Amino acid sequence: MFKQLLLTIGLSLAAATVSANPSQWQHEWPKTNFSKSAISNWGEILSGGPPKDGIPALSDPKFKRASSERRIKGSEPVITVEINGDARAYPVRYLTWHEIANDTVGGVPVAVTFCPLCNSGITFDRRIKQGTLTFGVSGKLRNSDMVMYDRETESWWQQAIGESIVGDLQGVKLKQLPTWMESWDEFRTRHPEGLVMAEPDFSRQYGRNPYVSYDSSTKPFLYNGELPPHDIPALVRVVRVGDAAWPLTRLAELGTVTENGVTLSWTSGQSSALDASQISKGRDVGTVRVKNAAGRDLPHDVMFAFAFHAFWPNGTWMLGG
Template sequence: MKVLLCAAILLTLAFPALAQSQFARAWPETDFTRSNVPFDEIFSGGVPRDGIPALTDPSFITVTQADIPADEPVMTVELDGEVPRAYPLRYLTWHEIVNDTIGTVPVAVTFCPLCNSGLVFDRRVGDRVLEFGVSGLLRHSDMVMYDRQTHSWWQQFTGDAIVGALTGLELTEVVSWMEPMGAFAERHSDGLVMAQPGAPRPYGVNPYERYDSSARPFLYFGEDPPHGIAPLARVVRVGDRAWPLERLESGLIEEAGLRIEWTAGMASALDQNSISGSRDVGFVRVRDADTGDDVVHEVVFAFAFHAFAPDGEWMLGE
């Protein structure tokens, strides 16, 4: 597998036009006449299309039924008028995309372990409702998703269609955040938790052991972040701004119209072999400083923010 992966990387770097034709043979339903990124930035992640199986219409159980350790991370979605839902990373790590519907809103709950980027998108584009799968491809080490309707490729970190018939369109991000299961359960005793999928996977095990303490990201060939920030340092991303997580040692920052709060108690999903009991990285909520409303944000690796927002603003404080 490693030999084949290295060969594919060399092919893409040396002969981008040939690599594009290889993509076209593997993806006959994709319109390769439309794209807005260089094809030599896209690599195989070592698995084929759907080798990481996305989920659709998952089952849910109550908080009291969920046997999830209190420190394990979940992605939380709270839509007005709907019962809050938690999507455990012990499942998302192995499936990366969950196509769900909350009330009347079709959503894609996504997690790219290589960028630590957990984002939720509205699956509606115009009059279409899309269903997403995992392409097995990476760009700047970030998952490239594809939709099953047009086989267009979508960048998970930005929600943009980058190749195919829908190139140039953008998904609307839904407010979500990561927090430990215990915090979700304490706040929502009547909440719903995604049930364990039926796939034969060792849920609760981290297949990317010690990844978040690595020196370099996987299949990333871009620049390192500026200001001496380590590529795999965590940052709080809000739009085109990023706050290094180390600035939140006091627990709270109020600036740029935002209230950014860090709380201890959430295990990293990318540290030890077992997620539960891994290194405590804490969790973050970002709210509008005036209204108190939750704001779209993510806690991601610094290299990914720099790759997708090269002109972004680094909020370093004094």
Template sequence: MRFITTFALAVFCASAALADPAFWRHEWPDTDFTNTTVKNWAEIRSGGPPKDGIPSIQNPSFIDLADETRLNPREPVITVKIGPEVRAYPIRYLTWHEIVNDTVGGVPVAVTFCPLCNSALVFDRRVDEGILEFGVSGKLRNSDMVMYDRQTESWWQQATATGIAGHFTGRELRQLPSWMESWAQFKDAHPGAQVMDQPDWPRRYGQNPYVNYDSSKRPFLYTGEAPPHGVPALMRVVRVGDRAWPMERLAKAGEISEAGVVISWRAGQASALDAPSIAKGKEVGTIRVRDGQGRDVPHDVMFAFAFHAFWPEGQWMLSN
């Protein structure tokens, strides 16, 4: 696979040897590593880029749907709807930036995407009386992005929305309802909305640097256990709380109502982690999760290995 380079393998070996916060203090002098929930620092690995080597976006620009000509109809976007305001954040940009700090409907949000886990999550950036701004640490844990806030330089686990080192250790960000859908689906559903404009960075937007990743048998920089029940490590699952529904089951059923939620699947969305061009990725489908009153429910569409890593006692919803 193209994303596994000699450099990345060297980083893997080096990070395993330097699994001690003392080696990171020159880069993180303001992070209190004595206040942490991490019991085994060998779990924390360098993903290759240094702190802010993957630049998060602050105060992004937006354009009207009619003015967007770069996106293919099948390309995935993250949809965020707060009150009457709806915005689309194309994965073609988040693949290269991973975090967008924005404000939607008056709520300061962090729109996040971890390609290695396929986790696309949106958080409220308000903690206590302040508003945090998030950046990419360059570190991974169980192949998932470790974020940091620029106010205290605390480390946060993206998949769990929880502080794992520093001032905010043990605190949890509030996840907001959001979902991934195709650009065509977004335009059809929200004709008066806006879409994030292309950032002013020299990146190969629209190209996938993780070619064939979601067809591989082993996740990148992951040494944990494989999922149980014979579930492939890189199968997509829909996580709601500590339950996970395999995508194959949802695609076959079309809609499942159980455990207090209604999960629907429909075709039309390309994988961002398959073909060299995101627009040409294989079909993965669009998921919506709602409660009994039809309200959107916070969830994640993540890889099975990541669910098992962070929710080892989680419930696998394999059948009725």
């Protein structure tokens, strides 16, 4: 599987180099205004393999009570969204195959997103000045990160930064919400009567990881950019808060770190979604919580180091010492 994936990636890179031109995409994206763009080099946009909506985003997914869920193993990662007393878990076993869930939590329209190639799990408020958006998966990548699109204008959005990079909404930013990734055990212990996204009605091998051993490899997929400084391995997880990043290895060693006005804490018990063939059997990468001085959760992302460096080339590396 790993060799087949590498071959597919190589072919995708070659194809993207040839066809990295908006005129080649116009037939698939007739509503997208390519004249408005933040992209200086269209060669940065690569095909991830599947076409537009080839990875089907979810809208208004179904839910069940956490206490009644039997499929999900205790260490499996979920993205937790808690808004106005409404607590919901979005299992990564499903988001691996769908990447976006459009939902409404506590009265707030949200997009819960997961980019496997960057390990980036971010939740956005779908409301902007122009209205409420619904997101799909474009099939395109930039710096190995998912390019989303909104169904209303078909503008393209960079998932890692929550900003439109192509189209009528170019330059508009989404509000990132303070959600986090944790183990299923952690969520259901805290919210036994909370809601968990039910298995979608698609023919997918839910619970399987199609990117076996990815987060222990040395090279990112579909990425030609500069590697991180300070000899930090490209696929080390870092916790990004704003434009600063803390290596997860440092947090796992110390347990708790208070710097830059924030407190980051690490606890064991969460499986990597990008290690073993079964997500539940992935190695323990732990759970991170990020809070401000008042103890409130802060927006953050646990992403790979190469992706942080790609989108925040002048960002601050919180290495300690």
